[in-house]
Amino acid sequence: MQDSAARGEKSGVARIHGFPPIENARAEILILGSMPSLASLAADQYYAHRQNAFWRIMAELLGFTPDAPYPLRKQALQTAGIALWDVLHACERHGSLDANIVAASQVTNDFGAFFQTHPAIRHIYFNGSKAESAFKQLVLPAIPCPASTTRLPSTSPANASMTFPQKLAAWRTIVDAH
Numbered sequence: 001m002q003d004s005a006a007r008g009e010k011s012g013v014a015r016i017h018g019f020p021p022i023e024n025a026r027a028e029i030l031i032l033g034s035m036p037s038l039a040s041l042a043a044d045q046y047y048a049h050r051q052n053a054f055w056r057i058m059a060e061l062l063g064f065t066p067d068a069p070y071p072l073r074k075q076a077l078q079t080a081g082i083a084l085w086d087v088l089h090a091c092e093r094h095g096s097l098d099a100n101i102v103a104a105s106q107v108t109n110d111f112g113a114f115f116q117t118h119p120a121i122r123h124i125y126f127n128g129s130k131a132e133s134a135f136k137q138l139v140l141p142a143i144p145c146p147a148s149t150t151r152l153p154s155t156s157p158a159n160a161s162m163t164f165p166q167k168l169a170a171w172r173t174i175v176d177a178h
Contacts, residue, residue: 012094013102016041021085021114022074028081028120029174030147034130035088037096037156045070046084049096051157053164054127057171082174083118085109087134097158098130106134112143122147125174128154 018036039049047054055073059066064076077084092105115121124147126132132151139145153162153170162170 013092014094015090015092015105017090018086018088018109019044019046021083021109022046022077023083023085023114023118024078024081025118026081026120027078027083027118028122030083030085030118030121030124031127031174032124032131032135033084033086033127034098034134035086035091035093035101039096047155049157052155053157053167054155056164057155057168060168061172061175081120083121085114087131087139098128101130106138108134108138111139115143115146119146123177124149126151128152128156128159130154 016035019040033046036046037049037052040046042048056066058064058073058077059068062076062080064073066073068076087108088101088106089109090105090107092102094100124135124145126135126149129151132149135149150173152173153159153167155167155171159167
């Protein structure tokens with residue numbers, strides 16, 4: 001990970017940039033987070049924090065090993081017709097919590113282009129409330145939403161109000177509905 005000065009950090013607030021999507025042109029489902037955590041940014045992988053339940057949940061739903069190498073986990077999503085991305089392309093944030101994102105610094109990903117190149121997307125699932133609210137506030141005013149949407153409970157360890165079995169049950173809607 002770069003040092004604080006190289007990231008443009010001032011007073012503990014860093015300008016951070018997200019990842020390109022995990023996708024293929026046939027994807028029918030889009031899962032959106034808000035912005036990668038510091039652990040994810042350091043590892044250059046979506047949901048890299050060891051206590052984040054995302055990959056354990058996807059492994060249960062799609063039938064792969066949760067500790068499989070990252071390229072295989074990405075491939076499992078693609079094979080299942082699932083794209084993964086974040087609402088935000090860039091923002092300023094202290095630490096990893098969504099609550100620490102500086103609202104005025106938010107820059108969204110290019111969903112207009114994404115939806116044009118992924119016409120099969122028919123459902124968007126939000127990984128938590130920040131992803132949903134950012135999408136509705138920052139993306140929808142500029143482009144129409146081509147799909148139905150559902151907010152799911154955050155897989156983040158910060159969402160300690162739900163157990164893993166409760167999160168898994170809620171996320172099961174992805175495979176049950178499709």
